[in-house]
Amino acid sequence: MSDNIRVFVCGAGHQGLSMAAHLALNNIEVNLWNRTEDHIRKILDTGVIHCTGIVEGSAHLAKVSSDISEVVTDLVMVTTPSSAHKDIAARLAPFVTEDMIIVLNPGRTFGAVEFAEELKKNGVTQLPHIAETQTIVYTCRKSGEDSTTIFALKHDVRIAALKGTDTADLIERLPECLRPHFTPVDSVAGTSFSNIGMVLHCAPVVMNVGWIECEKVDFKYYYDGISRSVASYIARIDEERMNVAKAAGYEVESLKEWMERSYCLTGRDIYECIRNNDAYKEIDAPPTINTRYIFEDVPNGLVPIEAVGRELGVATPNISAVITVACTVMNTDYRTTGRHFPYKLLKEYF
Numbered sequence: 001m002s003d004n005i006r007v008f009v010c011g012a013g014h015q016g017l018s019m020a021a022h023l024a025l026n027n028i029e030v031n032l033w034n035r036t037e038d039h040i041r042k043i044l045d046t047g048v049i050h051c052t053g054i055v056e057g058s059a060h061l062a063k064v065s066s067d068i069s070e071v072v073t074d075l076v077m078v079t080t081p082s083s084a085h086k087d088i089a090a091r092l093a094p095f096v097t098e099d100m101i102i103v104l105n106p107g108r109t110f111g112a113v114e115f116a117e118e119l120k121k122n123g124v125t126q127l128p129h130i131a132e133t134q135t136i137v138y139t140c141r142k143s144g145e146d147s148t149t150i151f152a153l154k155h156d157v158r159i160a161a162l163k164g165t166d167t168a169d170l171i172e173r174l175p176e177c178l179r180p181h182f183t184p185v186d187s188v189a190g191t192s193f194s195n196i197g198m199v200l201h202c203a204p205v206v207m208n209v210g211w212i213e214c215e216k217v218d219f220k221y222y223y224d225g226i227s228r229s230v231a232s233y234i235a236r237i238d239e240e241r242m243n244v245a246k247a248a249g250y251e252v253e254s255l256k257e258w259m260e261r262s263y264c265l266t267g268r269d270i271y272e273c274i275r276n277n278d279a280y281k282e283i284d285a286p287p288t289i290n291t292r293y294i295f296e297d298v299p300n301g302l303v304p305i306e307a308v309g310r311e312l313g314v315a316t317p318n319i320s321a322v323i324t325v326a327c328t329v330m331n332t333d334y335r336t337t338g339r340h341f342p343y344k345l346l347k348e349y350f
Helices: 014-024 037-046 082-095 111-121 167-172 188-192 197-206 209-213 221-225 228-247 255-263 270-275 298-312 317-330 343-349
Strands: 006-010 029-033 048-053 057-060 063-065 075-078 101-104 129-133 138-144 147-153 157-161 182-184
Touching: 006 014, 014 029, 014 048, 014 057, 014 138, 014 147, 037 048, 037 063, 048 138, 075 082, 082 101, 082 111, 082 298, 101 111, 111 129, 111 188, 111 343, 129 167, 129 188, 157 167, 157 188, 167 182, 197 209, 197 221, 197 228, 197 298, 197 317, 221 270, 228 255, 228 270, 228 298, 228 317, 255 270, 298 317, 298 343
Parallel strands: 006 029, 006 075, 029 063, 048 147, 075 101, 101 129, 157 182
Antiparallel strands: 048 057, 129 157, 138 147
16 A cells, blocks of 8 residues: 555655655655755755665655645645744645645644644635644754754654544555554644643753854753753643643643653653663754744744643743743744634634
């Protein structure tokens, strides 16, 4: 079945190149698109991605283009940062069919809801099957214009579709090499409230701004940037996330539990789990504070959690503090630009 699947990988960043290479090396016909042509110039010329790490080889793609009309298939794997989801939805709208599957890898917080709403705004009356993952399958880094390194493939990545779609059936329509890495959950509330990226990414960046901006210093994001004190602060943010989910009627696992499950490791606390994770050892800190760890994870992660918490009467002082510092440092009002949905609307999709 997998050999007959044609996959459109949308986006050629860290995860897009990794997913495209992984699928192509498993004999899947893969089309790759990126909205900025210069970023895929070398792959446009050769049609090849070079992959190292736990997946190795030269992956040959079926099509590569910056024109979305040339590469759309009935299975769309969106791998762009969630800050691009609205734009992707608008570009895809003319080609959407009711039977199409669109998976946001990941949705971050309420990504599938935003994607559906944006398709509607762009004239789509019959929504496709839209799903979102809790996090990305790959621990990876783009290592060159046409190369990537995959450090790990995570276990039991939670995936959920919007109401009306059978998530287990949707998984069966994915390439065989991806299916074992996904576990279906009942609702996109489960994946959105379990957005781990916003917990792991935002606070360590704002607490390491000086080091990130220092041209004399290179450091490993998880191993050097997350000290015991930073990890303790992350734990308080994580607790607030879980409290908001509980108030909404959903029990979600902690960050520590997620790391133990996804990477098959143990630790007494978040700090030890990070230190025991070999896949994190080679992950460099962002070279600039203008990173998706801020411009994606604050407005599309922390902001909607804070907003739902406020609506449900749950205090989120540590989450709010990170948002405020990020807004100040980046001179951007993420509370205005971020995702805001009335909880009543969210429940319609849950």
